[in-house]
Amino acid sequence: MLIDSHCHLIHRKYEKTTDQLINEAIAEGVEKFITIGTSITENKRAIELAKKYDSVFAAIGIYPHEENNVRGKDPNKLEKLLEEQLTKSSKIVAIGECGIDISDDWEGGRNPEEQIELFEMQIKLAKKHDLPLIIHNRNGDEPILELLEKHKGSGLRGVLHCFATTWETAQKFLDLGFYISFSGMITYPSRKGLLETVDKVPNDRFIIETDAPYLPPQGHRGEVNEPKYVKIVAEKACEVKNLPFEEISRMTYENTCRIFTKLCLKP
Numbered sequence: 001m002l003i004d005s006h007c008h009l010i011h012r013k014y015e016k017t018t019d020q021l022i023n024e025a026i027a028e029g030v031e032k033f034i035t036i037g038t039s040i041t042e043n044k045r046a047i048e049l050a051k052k053y054d055s056v057f058a059a060i061g062i063y064p065h066e067e068n069n070v071r072g073k074d075p076n077k078l079e080k081l082l083e084e085q086l087t088k089s090s091k092i093v094a095i096g097e098c099g100i101d102i103s104d105d106w107e108g109g110r111n112p113e114e115q116i117e118l119f120e121m122q123i124k125l126a127k128k129h130d131l132p133l134i135i136h137n138r139n140g141d142e143p144i145l146e147l148l149e150k151h152k153g154s155g156l157r158g159v160l161h162c163f164a165t166t167w168e169t170a171q172k173f174l175d176l177g178f179y180i181s182f183s184g185m186i187t188y189p190s191r192k193g194l195l196e197t198v199d200k201v202p203n204d205r206f207i208i209e210t211d212a213p214y215l216p217p218q219g220h221r222g223e224v225n226e227p228k229y230v231k232i233v234a235e236k237a238c239e240v241k242n243l244p245f246e247e248i249s250r251m252t253y254e255n256t257c258r259i260f261t262k263l264c265l266k267p
């Protein structure tokens, strides 16, 4: 029993069909998938996939640099479009991915102030619709913590996806009630520093993901990542936390269901 709590099943990088990706993952014990939208167009496709496959659920949101067009300049317009999308499916389990991405690789991306405005719109939307947030964080510890602090005690909840910073920072997110999600990055020799956080995050706040097609685990670097490799992330967690595979898979499954409540509702 495994859940890939964060993958991009609709990514153009895939040569395999979605059927293949899903069936191969199911054969490895993956029972549920949260496929992530990053723009209005991708959200729409994520919602369609969730309709088509019982095991697939959707998260919808605007990535910090996506939709940076005429319509995307106005967070109110994007908010209306997201709200409209929320009415399209009962299998939308979260708002995201959204957050902060401060890097030079985005041409024509948003500046930090614009990103904060866009992120805060999605925080408010998550609160209004009582949905968890899926937060993307690249060099954004400070602004993200500041925003979450501002909404502390409001019932806001969520996940720091693909966690990649320090235990000190993780503790601050944990204090705010957030869950921490780890990807194949924890298998990279160059990211050994992350293992302290893997070890120390309490067992009831620990979840796993692939972020496929990005970040393939060690042994598959240079390939296109797939949801089936969430098993490799689980195996690494076993090694670091010194727990049997059954325990890691049971606890990450239960934690993922607890934070993404709609994921495990019985029809």
Ligand SMILES: [Zn+2]
Pocket: 006, 008, 036, 097, 211
């Ligand atoms: Zn992602």
